[in-house]
Amino acid sequence: MLPPLPDLADYGISPVHGFLPDEEPLEMLSNPYYIKWEAIVSKLQPLLLSRRLHEVIDSLPVLSARHLHTEREWRRAYVVLVFMLHGYVWGGNQPQERIPPQITVPLFQVCEHLDIPPVATYAAVCLWNYKPIFPDEPTDNLSNLACINTFTGSMDEQWFYLVSVAIEAQGAPSIPLMLQAISAARSGDSRVVTECLQHFAEILDKVGAVLQKMYEHCDPHIFYHRIRPYLAGSKNMGDAGLPRGVMYDDGAGQEYRQYSGGSNAQSSLIQFFDIVLGIEHRPTGVGRNDGTSGAASKSGHGFIREMRDYMPGSHRRFLEHVDRVANIREFVESRKSDKALSCAYDACLAMLRALRDKHIQMVSRYIIVKSREARINSPTGTQHGPAALNLAIVRQDKPSNNKKLRGTGGTALIPFLKQARDETEEPAINAWAHRLLRDGPAEPRSATLSKVGEHADGHLEVVGLAGTWSADQTEGGICHW
Ligand code: HEM
Numbered sequence: 001m002l003p004p005l006p007d008l009a010d011y012g013i014s015p016v017h018g019f020l021p022d023e024e025p026l027e028m029l030s031n032p033y034y035i036k037w038e039a040i041v042s043k044l045q046p047l048l049l050s051r052r053l054h055e056v057i058d059s060l061p062v063l064s065a066r067h068l069h070t071e072r073e074w075r076r077a078y079v080v081l082v083f084m085l086h087g088y089v090w091g092g093n094q095p096q097e098r099i100p101p102q103i104t105v106p107l108f109q110v111c112e113h114l115d116i117p118p119v120a121t122y123a124a125v126c127l128w129n130y131k132p133i134f135p136d137e138p139t140d141n142l143s144n145l146a147c148i149n150t151f152t153g154s155m156d157e158q159w160f161y162l163v164s165v166a167i168e169a170q171g172a173p174s175i176p177l178m179l180q181a182i183s184a185a186r187s188g189d190s191r192v193v194t195e196c197l198q199h200f201a202e203i204l205d206k207v208g209a210v211l212q213k214m215y216e217h218c219d220p221h222i223f224y225h226r227i228r229p230y231l232a233g234s235k236n237m238g239d240a241g242l243p244r245g246v247m248y249d250d251g252a253g254q255e256y257r258q259y260s261g262g263s264n265a266q267s268s269l270i271q272f273f274d275i276v277l278g279i280e281h282r283p284t285g286v287g288r289n290d291g292t293s294g295a296a297s298k299s300g301h302g303f304i305r306e307m308r309d310y311m312p313g314s315h316r317r318f319l320e321h322v323d324r325v326a327n328i329r330e331f332v333e334s335r336k337s338d339k340a341l342s343c344a345y346d347a348c349l350a351m352l353r354a355l356r357d358k359h360i361q362m363v364s365r366y367i368i369v370k371s372r373e374a375r376i377n378s379p380t381g382t383q384h385g386p387a388a389l390n391l392a393i394v395r396q397d398k399p400s401n402n403k404k405l406r407g408t409g410g411t412a413l414i415p416f417l418k419q420a421r422d423e424t425e426e427p428a429i430n431a432w433a434h435r436l437l438r439d440g441p442a443e444p445r446s447a448t449l450s451k452v453g454e455h456a457d458g459h460l461e462v463v464g465l466a467g468t469w470s471a472d473q474t475e476g477g478i479c480h481w
């Protein structure tokens with residue numbers, strides 16, 4: 001018996017808005033009990049500028065979550081508390097190691113309810129932090145979106161979050177669409193699967209176009225020096241001044257913890273794309289053949305899988321369900337002679353790969369170039385920013401080595417992102433290798449592959465946009481790359 005397909009309603013996912021909430025996020029907690037929290041986040045910029053945020057938070061009463069009732073209220077409380085948390089940690093000259101009970105006590109209650117970690121996740125700053133400009137118009141694109149909260153009050157920060165919100169809205173229809181494709185594959189309906197994949201490729205293309213809008217209003221300098229320092233987590237942050245992570249003091253006890261900061265790797269939508277297409281991501285540094293070398297996380301899963309722990313619990317459980325039923329890749333592989341089907345599938349891989357390519361270029365402009373400039377402009381390491389010691393200036397003591405640069409999630413960003421991009425293309429390359437073994441050389445079926453050849457010694461070479469892939473052994477027709 002095949003497991004049933006997920007029902008979106010069971011996971012709080014909207015067929016129209018996807019992982020964005022069905023009802024727009026609450027702009028403020030109206031119960032006067034929480035008035036001091038709302039007052040702080042509404043004055044976050046002057047409090048940060050005047051360096052008075054710590055004293056104001058320290059003098060708060062320790063409030064509880066008992067007056068939160070609706071899901072919208074729980075989410076709003078989470079957003080308010082993590083903006084306070086990151087302002088508290090990163091808003092001074094040095095990162096603040098100890099978080100007081102005024103934040104930790106209610107934050108732990110809220111995080112338990114939402115099943116999400118006590119840190120500023122993608123859900124906090126993007127999914128649950130937007131509002132319409134005109135309430136009577138839809139919030140499905142950038143022409144009617146504004147942010148509820150920001151650290152800096154800048155247009156650049158708003159835009160940085162809103163591009164992701166617009167991507168979630170643009171990509172949302174792919175969720176019911178690809179569940180329909182899974183269902184059609186179960187009943188062997190190749191025509192419907194092909195149509196769904198064609199439509200999915202168009203959606204992925206549009207998502208890529210929204211990503212490119214980042215450049216319109218988010219300036220790399222503002223991003224790198226003003227915004228990004230606040231988004232950092234407490235994991236791998238020794239060089240930024242938090243060697244043990246952050247100490248959460250809830251009055252009853254004190255505990256050091258380390259969490260990754262916000263990252264779009266925590267977007268359930270992008271992970272959904274990979275899962276439905278059967279794209280697998282390995283831990284960074286683990287080779288294609290051996291599975292032994294490299295820096296896998298403690299869980300043994302890679303960073304991308306680990307980022308599921310930073311999603312709202314219901315979204316994480318949805319992805320786990322989709323993991324169990326995803327069948328499109330196997331379906332396509334079992335019908336290799338169906339050209340239209342293979343082509344539609346490969347188009348999806350190509351679009352997703354193109355999205356990752358655009359993203360790598362963006363990371364280069366917003367992080368790599370900026371960190372290099374900062375090193376040249378301030379070789380002594382004297383920096384002025386939200387925190388003089390922060391994510392923007394870590395590892396500047398070491399000469400230019402991009403491999404040392406870290407993302408807010410804590411990854412060695414460039415090797416990680418390139419690997420994720422290359423893995424996107426793997427199903428197409430594998431399928432090609434199978435065909436080559438069976439039929440001999442022919443034209444590549446995919447626009448992402450430019451050349452496939454066989455060497456005299458029998459090993460295969462596939463040239464894709466990502467580089468050259470070699471397969472040197474086969475086992476029952478399966479290639480080992
Ligand atoms: C200025 C804009 C952006 C910068 C500088 C940036 C930077 C990064 C970095 C450094 C990582 C590595 C993970 C980490 O350690 O944090 C990452 C991961 C990721 N980012 Fe972005 N990002 C930006 C915008 C976006 C947007 C708008 C999207 C939406 C499509 C996105 C999608 C992803 C995904 C899906 C990952 C996980 C890796 C993967 O699946 O390929 N990023 N980003």
Ligand SMILES: N[C@@H](CC(=O)c1ccccc1NC=O)C(=O)O
Nearest residue numbers: 122160164262263264407408409
């Ligand atoms: N990982 C990125 C930050 C990032 O992508 C991000 C962080 C918080 C919320 C959303 C994010 N991504 C894009 O809009 C960085 O290292 O700067």
